[in-house]
Amino acid sequence: xxxxxNIIKNYEGKQVLKGVSFHLKQGESFGLLGPNGxxxxxxxxIMTGLIHATSGTVTIGGIDLHKETKHxxxxxxxxxxxxxxxxxxxxxENLTFWGKMYGLKxxxxxxxxxxxxxxxxxxxxxxxxxKVFSGGMKRRVNIGCAILHRPxxxxxxxxxxxxxxxxxxxxxxxxxxxxxEGMTIIYTSHYMEEVEYLCEKIAIMDQGSFIKVGDxxxxxxLVGEKREIIFxxxxxxxxxxxxxxxxxxxxxxxxxxxMVQGNQIKLFDDNPQHLxxxxxxxxxxxxVQLISAEVVEPNLENVFLYFTGKKLRD
Amino acid sequence: MSIWVVLxxxxxxxxxxxxxxxxxxxxxxxxxxxGAAFGDNMKKDSEIRINSFRVGITDQDKSATSKMFxxxxxKSELSDIFEVKVTSKNQLEKELNSRDxxxxxxxxxxxxxxILNHDHVQLNxxxxxxxxxxxxxxxxxxxxxxxxxxxxxILMPLNQGKEVEIVSDQLKKELVNERNIHINSxxxxxxxxxxxxxxxxxxxxxxxxxxxxxIEEKEEEVYKRLLVSKLSNxxxxxxxxxxxxxxxxxxxxxxxxxxxFVFKVNWxxxxxxxxxxxxxxxxxxxxxxxIGSFINRxxxxxxxxxxxxQVLAALGGSxxxxxxxxxxxxxxxxxxPNSLAxxxxxxxxxxxxxxxxxxxxxxxxxxxxxxxxxxxxxxxxERKHRYA
Numbered sequence: 001x002x003x004x005x006n007i008i009k010n011y012e013g014k015q016v017l018k019g020v021s022f023h024l025k026q027g028e029s030f031g032l033l034g035p036n037g038x039x040x041x042x043x044x045x046i047m048t049g050l051i052h053a054t055s056g057t058v059t060i061g062g063i064d065l066h067k068e069t070k071h072x073x074x075x076x077x078x079x080x081x082x083x084x085x086x087x088x089x090x091x092x093e094n095l096t097f098w099g100k101m102y103g104l105k106x107x108x109x110x111x112x113x114x115x116x117x118x119x120x121x122x123x124x125x126x127x128x129x130x131k132v133f134s135g136g137m138k139r140r141v142n143i144g145c146a147i148l149h150r151p152x153x154x155x156x157x158x159x160x161x162x163x164x165x166x167x168x169x170x171x172x173x174x175x176x177x178x179x180x181e182g183m184t185i186i187y188t189s190h191y192m193e194e195v196e197y198l199c200e201k202i203a204i205m206d207q208g209s210f211i212k213v214g215d216x217x218x219x220x221x222l223v224g225e226k227r228e229i230i231f232x233x234x235x236x237x238x239x240x241x242x243x244x245x246x247x248x249x250x251x252x253x254x255x256x257x258x259m260v261q262g263n264q265i266k267l268f269d270d271n272p273q274h275l276x277x278x279x280x281x282x283x284x285x286x287x288v289q290l291i292s293a294e295v296v297e298p299n300l301e302n303v304f305l306y307f308t309g310k311k312l313r314d
Numbered sequence: 315m316s317i318w319v320v321l322x323x324x325x326x327x328x329x330x331x332x333x334x335x336x337x338x339x340x341x342x343x344x345x346x347x348x349g350a351a352f353g354d355n356m357k358k359d360s361e362i363r364i365n366s367f368r369v370g371i372t373d374q375d376k377s378a379t380s381k382m383f384x385x386x387x388x389k390s391e392l393s394d395i396f397e398v399k400v401t402s403k404n405q406l407e408k409e410l411n412s413r414d415x416x417x418x419x420x421x422x423x424x425x426x427x428x429i430l431n432h433d434h435v436q437l438n439x440x441x442x443x444x445x446x447x448x449x450x451x452x453x454x455x456x457x458x459x460x461x462x463x464x465x466x467x468i469l470m471p472l473n474q475g476k477e478v479e480i481v482s483d484q485l486k487k488e489l490v491n492e493r494n495i496h497i498n499s500x501x502x503x504x505x506x507x508x509x510x511x512x513x514x515x516x517x518x519x520x521x522x523x524x525x526x527x528x529i530e531e532k533e534e535e536v537y538k539r540l541l542v543s544k545l546s547n548x549x550x551x552x553x554x555x556x557x558x559x560x561x562x563x564x565x566x567x568x569x570x571x572x573x574x575f576v577f578k579v580n581w582x583x584x585x586x587x588x589x590x591x592x593x594x595x596x597x598x599x600x601x602x603x604x605i606g607s608f609i610n611r612x613x614x615x616x617x618x619x620x621x622x623x624q625v626l627a628a629l630g631g632s633x634x635x636x637x638x639x640x641x642x643x644x645x646x647x648x649x650x651p652n653s654l655a656x657x658x659x660x661x662x663x664x665x666x667x668x669x670x671x672x673x674x675x676x677x678x679x680x681x682x683x684x685x686x687x688x689x690x691x692x693x694x695x696e697r698k699h700r701y702a
Binding site: 146 | 315318322325326329330534535536538539540541542543544545546
């Protein structure tokens with residue numbers, strides 16, 4: 001369905017994408033994870049034909065996106081991160097307008113608009129202006145406009161940012177349904193649990209390239225026996241306590257890479273229980289108050305942290 | 315597909331109450347206020363009549379030149395406007411006081427000598443009350459005499475001593491401000507003037523507003539979504555421009571119909587009015603799109619647009635009539651879209667033929683198209699550059 005081959009993008013003397021390649025089969029769901037500035041938006045821009053790659057090719061449904069842009073774009077539905085709707089128009093007017101922009105007309109357009117309104121759960125609010133909708137409702141219309149023309153590939157760029165749990169669940173269920181009906185999905189999000197729930201294949205992206213690609217279990221295996229240890233301390237003397245703890249880890253556990261986030265220290269080890277007890281003793285000896293200490297089983301959040309050294313929302 | 319872009323823009327425009335009010339009601343309110351405030355002043359100006367008057371002259375020089383001067387005044391082309399009476403100085407002053415004569419000239423004893431020596435000419439012009447227009451006429455005749463006199467002195471030796479008739483265009487120009495007036499010319503009333511002036515100003519504002527909203531849309535996600543849809547970039551631009559034309563023409567129609575029915579403003583030949591409106595919108599939209607192609611942010615464009623509209627409105631005669639400006643401003647303003655349109659509207663109101671407006675229409679359309687072409691080239695270059 002989608003073939004991305006060796007995409008390179010140079011921008012203002014900097015290589016934003018460094019030879020990204022992957023392919024998706026019809027009906028696959030693909031999660032794209034990466035911290036801010038990883039190159040996700042540029043990659044999405046290239047896959048939708050909005051940005052030209054410096055080199056490399058994108059083929060959608062066997063059509064070369066660069067050579068036959070409009071033809072290939074007909075197979076794509078895009079849900080941008082921002083609300084791409086006319087706020088002074090109603091949900092129905094928006095859907096009708098975007099349907100026309102995708103070449104739908106007449107009875108087909110009418111029935112499709114009605115279908116989508118039901119699918120996104122806004123059948124009873126069809127004639128209300130979008131500007132009076134809640135954030136979640138706007139996002140639902142935003143998705144509705146992208147799937148009107150029954151695209152083969154749906155690209156969703158953080159579609160659930162800043163919405164209520166009810167709308168979020170509705171959106172996730174809608175995407176799951178569309179995927180089960182054979183629509184190929186590319187999904188980027190800062191919410192790991194969404195990607196875990198929706199995507200069978202996940203790519204972790206950082207600094208313009210894919211660090212790892214695989215399903216969740218494959219990625220977890222790459223982490224191996226290592227588990228994440230999270231240590232929370234009470235910094236009574238400001239940063240001084242944290243500095244002392246860091247100094248201690250550097251001195252007594254030099255093989256363990258660790259990260260400091262606020263008053264938390266995170267590190268990976270394949271014998272977490274043993275390390276944890278040593279750390280507790282060491283920190284207590286420093287007269288630093290320990291608030292909590294825990295060992296976390298592998299999940300997408302700590303897999304991501306392990307590979308990128310960054311939190312997803314950094 | 316462009317038509318759906320137009321309809322969407324129209325729908326959004328009419329739903330935006332603030333813009334709707336500003337662009338449709340403001341011009342009507344301003345035309346009413348300015349038109350009423352100036353009353354029929356402009357009409358009166360164009361109907362000024364100079365009543366015939368008497369000029370008393372005292373010749374204290376009694377030279378050949380002073381006699382020539384007297385003779386020139388008596389035989390002047392304007393002698394049907396004023397009558398010359400030679401009199402003594404005392405009598406002249408008496409008659410000026412009694413208002414038997416309107417203006418008086420005293421030719422001083424050294425009149426001839428001062429002319430020959432190129433000194434200050436010894437001539438006193440006395441004027442009675444309320445005689446400024448008569449004074450202007452008389453001054454022109456006197457100046458014409460001096461210019462002819464000096465030219466004759468230079469040319470007579472070359473013409474075997476015979477007097478030379480001066481027909482220099484330059485001299486004519488200094489005395490008479492020529493202009494062609496159509497046989498059916500109607501004086502322009504202040505309501506007509508401000509209907510045209512405000513109409514053009516608000517059309518300009520509409521074009522700036524619509525081009526601004528086009529730039530604003532380009533900054534938003536909807537534009538990206540449009541680009542990913544079936545709509546081509548060309549269809550998008552055509553749709554946007556059609557929207558600008560349609561909305562501006564609707565605004566022009568509202569202004570014309572309202573001022574025609576409520577203020578009885580005569581806009582002249584309807585077909586020509588439509589053509590002027592069309593050419594102006596093309597010209598202004600072209601200029602707007604050209605400026606917009608260099609500015610990517612809607613806020614910057616709007617700031618430039620507001621400033622530009624005010625400057626164009628002032629220089630284009632929407633605020634005060636153009637003839638009050640110095641010549642160099644008038645020369646510049648001829649190439650401003652709004653000034654060109656206003657002059658055409660005024661000519662049409664005054665009853666000019668289509669042929670007299672044709673060149674302005676062509677110039678306006680040509681300028682607009684040239685701006686569009688440059689803007690499209692610029693946008694295409696920018697697009698390639700950005701995505702290369």
